[in-house]
Amino acid sequence: MTKIVFFDIDDTLLDAQKELPASAKAAVRQLQKQGIYTAIATGRAPFFISPVLAELNIHSYICFNGQYVVFENEAIYKNPINRYALQQIDETARERDYPLVYMNEITMKANVPHNELIEKSLRSLKLSHPEFDPHFYKNKEIYQALIFANENAGRDLPEVDDVTYIRWHESSLDIVPKGGSKAEGIKQMIGRLGFQMEDVVAFGDGMNDIEMLQEAGTGVAMGNAHQVVKDHADFVTTNVENDGIVNGLKEIGLLSREFDTVKQ
Known part of the structure; x- marks a missing residue:
């Protein structure tokens, strides 16, 4: 594995109706086939991301904006509020x-x-x-x-x-x-894989994604992201509803330009 890709959930993987587009699911599946590690980085709590994890066959995730980190179904970092x-x-x-x-x-x-x-x-x-x-x-x-x-x-x-x-x-x-963020959670996880921050790709759209996009080796903002979030990203892809995950992965070279979600 040469890269690890972290995905925010709301308005990044999931559309406005809180549905996972077929193209996003196909893209994540293809990354996994290529040996690229996939993980979630969300502000959500563990108890309401299980459907997304199951659908994408993902077992490592960062919740609560970095305060609770699970690697391969094992909690490896906890940072409760004082x-x-x-x-x-x-x-x-x-x-x-x-x-x-x-x-x-x-x-x-x-x-x-x-x-x-x-x-x-x-x-x-x-x-x-x-x-x-x-x-x-x-x-x-x-x-x-x-x-x-x-x-x-x-x-x-x-x-x-x-x-x-x-x-x-x-x-x-x-x-x-204070000091907690998705970026800090990512640092806790990548140590288990022997990765550095330059090996990290992150997709996000919200204000709580800014530090993650800044510190990742490659930060990709969704087309539907706030402008201030886009300003801190290396790339801006299309909206989540318009194959934003697929187009972003193609733009940064993790999916081939010929990748066709319909055939997956």
């Missing part, structure tokens, strides 16, 4: 009426019984409102939290030294440990 930081966030968010969702590798819980912003944001991922458990973060390792605030109302987020906020939806932001 519990004192979580307490500070919870107290301040309650004062400012910003609801929260806490996630570990198994499940997620909300600190409010119901909230429309939670409903709206998670619906975009085809997820339902989590169960209410205001004490969940107190006795579980939390790898990522979500805070729900519209873009014009999110300027007074809790100021906590140990975390970083990354917006992933108009109504929500990820909360991850």
